Amino acid sequence: MKQKIITHLLAGMAGLGIALGAATAHASPESDRQELTKYYTEKYPNIKIDDYVYGALAFDADSKSQYDAIMEFPPFEADIDKGRKLWETPFKNGKTYADCLPNGGKQIAGNFPMFDDASGKVVTLSDAINACRTANGEEAYKVDDAKTMGLLTAYMRTLSDGMLMNIKVEGPKALAAYEDGKKSFFSRAGQLNFACSSCHVQNAGNRLRSELISPAIGQAVHWPVFRGGDSLVTLQGRYVGCYKSVRAISAPAGSTKLNNLEYFHSAISNGLPMKASVFRK
Amino acid sequence: MAEPMRIRATMAGDVADVKVLMNHPMETGQRKDAKTGQLVPAHYITTVTATINGANVLNGGMSGGISKNPYLGFKVKGAKAGDKVVVNWVDNTGDKNTAEATIG
Amino acid sequence: MNALRRNVLKGAAGAGTVAVAVAAGLLKPNLAMAVAPRSAFEAKSVGDAMSAMGASAPADSKDIVVKAPDIAENGAVVPVEVTSNIAGTTSIAIIAEKNVTPLVAQFDLMGGTEGFISTRIKMGATALIRAVVMAGGKTYTAAKEVKVTIGGCGG
Numbered sequence: 125m126k127q128k129i130i131t132h133l134l135a136g137m138a139g140l141g142i143a144l145g146a147a148t149a150h151a152s153p154e155s156d157r158q159e160l161t162k163y164y165t166e167k168y169p170n171i172k173i174d175d176y177v178y179g180a181l182a183f184d185a186d187s188k189s190q191y192d193a194i195m196e197f198p199p200f201e202a203d204i205d206k207g208r209k210l211w212e213t214p215f216k217n218g219k220t221y222a223d224c225l226p227n228g229g230k231q232i233a234g235n236f237p238m239f240d241d242a243s244g245k246v247v248t249l250s251d252a253i254n255a256c257r258t259a260n261g262e263e264a265y266k267v268d269d270a271k272t273m274g275l276l277t278a279y280m281r282t283l284s285d286g287m288l289m290n291i292k293v294e295g296p297k298a299l300a301a302y303e304d305g306k307k308s309f310f311s312r313a314g315q316l317n318f319a320c321s322s323c324h325v326q327n328a329g330n331r332l333r334s335e336l337i338s339p340a341i342g343q344a345v346h347w348p349v350f351r352g353g354d355s356l357v358t359l360q361g362r363y364v365g366c367y368k369s370v371r372a373i374s375a376p377a378g379s380t381k382l383n384n385l386e387y388f389h390s391a392i393s394n395g396l397p398m399k400a401s402v403f404r405k
Numbered sequence: 406m407a408e409p410m411r412i413r414a415t416m417a418g419d420v421a422d423v424k425v426l427m428n429h430p431m432e433t434g435q436r437k438d439a440k441t442g443q444l445v446p447a448h449y450i451t452t453v454t455a456t457i458n459g460a461n462v463l464n465g466g467m468s469g470g471i472s473k474n475p476y477l478g479f480k481v482k483g484a485k486a487g488d489k490v491v492v493n494w495v496d497n498t499g500d501k502n503t504a505e506a507t508i509g
Numbered sequence: 510m511n512a513l514r515r516n517v518l519k520g521a522a523g524a525g526t527v528a529v530a531v532a533a534g535l536l537k538p539n540l541a542m543a544v545a546p547r548s549a550f551e552a553k554s555v556g557d558a559m560s561a562m563g564a565s566a567p568a569d570s571k572d573i574v575v576k577a578p579d580i581a582e583n584g585a586v587v588p589v590e591v592t593s594n595i596a597g598t599t600s601i602a603i604i605a606e607k608n609v610t611p612l613v614a615q616f617d618l619m620g621g622t623e624g625f626i627s628t629r630i631k632m633g634a635t636a637l638i639r640a641v642v643m644a645g646g647k648t649y650t651a652a653k654e655v656k657v658t659i660g661g662c663g664g
Contacts, residue, residue: 186578186579186580187578187580187582189578190578190581190582190587190588191582193588193629194586194588194629196424197411197413197424197426197476199426199472199473199474199476199586199629200474201411201426202408202428202474334658334659334660335660351583352583352585352586353472353473353474353583353585353586354473354474354585354586404582405582405583405660420623424627433609433610433631435609451547451550452544453616457620460620461619461620462618462619462620462621462622463616463617463618463619463622464544464616464617464619465544465614465615465616465617466544466545466547466549466550466614466615466616467550467613467614468550468551468610468612468613468614469610469631470605470608470610470612470613470614470630470631471613471614471628471629471630471631472585472586472587472628472629472630472631473585473586475628475629476627476628476629477626477627477628478590478625478626478627478628479616479618479622479623479625479626479627480622480623480625481620481621481622481623482621482622482623483621484621
């Protein structure tokens with residue numbers, strides 16, 4: 125029964141003092157991911173979990189073939205080149221992003237968001253990029269601005285293509301941030317009173333009017349997207365958009381709430397390969 | 406001056422598979438600017454030509470109904486690896502662009 | 510300054526045609542200029558576009574394959590591939606029947622170029638995507654319906 129998965133996952137939150145009346149399940153991020161995987165694969169036994177990175181496209185061959193045709197020679201290649209220029213151009217002091225970021229920025233996106241015990245906060249890749257900027261005398265970018273952080277990450281994240289999502293949730297503060305993200309994911313919001321899970325867990329693979337709904341696993345690996353092959357949207361830009369769609373006032377991109385959500389949302393995609401800058405409708 | 410075209414040309418048997426990605430806004434002239442409410446003037450590629458080793462292989466006309474950043478794929482039998490593909494376009498304002506690639 | 514070059518730069522009437530491309534030195538002048546006239550691209554009905562192309566009353570042909578989606582993901586960028594298996598194909602045109610100006614593109618093919626065109630087009634509404642092929646002096650056609658919806662959730 126569909127409700128069982130949600131009750132089960134929420135039950136794990138009982139350990140944080142949120143009384144739900146159900147027995148406390150072993151609340152570890154890895155067990156959450158396995159439960160969700162089991163839920164989806166039982167619901168859709170013919171779709172490989174590896175194909176969940178294509179989201180709704182995994183459920184519809186006609187859509188997937190359009191994606192393949194467009195991705196063969198994407199119309200937004202020039203935008204990715206603009207991002208490459210942003211990435212490679214040194215700061216005024218002569219340093220580059222590659223100097224700040226681990227491994228010169230290559231094959232690292234799957235490690236973000238990570239929890240920084242020193243500051244007690246989740247740090248997203250965009251936060252790390254901004255930390256690099258401010259440490260080198262530049263102004264931080266607005267994290268969901270398509271023309272700055274969007275274009276930069278449209279290129280920079282491709283340096284991590286193929287890397288498996290590898291979110292670590294270690295220690296009580298990290299776990300608390302993860303659980304806060306999980307709570308946001310499963311909490312109803314807005315005038316339409318939908319939680320992320322209402323669509324992306326309970327109704328994954330179903331249609332909402334004309335739209336096929338993607339499962340939550342596989343979502344966080346493929347950002348930014350170019351809607352219509354043209355309009356760049358970042359992951360947190362999409363969170364804000366989704367909140368608006370259910371007629372809620374969204375926390376802003378880069379806020380603790382959305383960072384914690386991204387932390388949870390990415391962890392459930394652990395083990396799936398990253399691919400940046402993809403086409404979506 | 407528009408951004409450079411990208412051309413990919415590879416051999417598949419004795420047929421050259423040529424794929425071109427042009428950079429152009431391809432405005433139909435029917436779209437209204439979201440901020441001003443004014444019609445964005447028509448601005449689109451009208452003519453595309455391709456040659457291989459100087460011999461014309463394709464002459465085309467387009468309207469604003471081709472998608473932004475036009476994509477064009479065509480195949481030429483009898484071309485060989487090492488041959489030079491040149492693609493030219495002209496748009497309705499007279500702006501033009503050219504690019505070349507060697508068939509790999 | 511060369512008067513023709515000035516014309517091109519000003520975007521004067523006729524700028525953008527193959528003739529002007531030749532004058533601007535982009536094309537060798539002895540090349541055939543059989544591309545459909547601009548009036549065909551500006552025609553507002555399928556019938557007018559076909560007449561302007563000189564392609565009225567084409568014969569339906571099963572030797573033309575129009576590969577296009579059943580339902581467009583995004584009407585601004587619909588991948589369309591036309592394959593003509595008719596021997597001696599010299600031209601492929603693509604018409605989106607419900608577009609304001611239905612003739613979207615037309616390509617003259619020569620020098621060994623196969624009867625194949627792959628491109629991406631805009632569609633305003635559910636409509637037939639029609640390929641019009643010229644081969645051996647005759648005209649042929651095939652079409653495929655592509656549905657276009659207005660999506661709901663994209664953020």
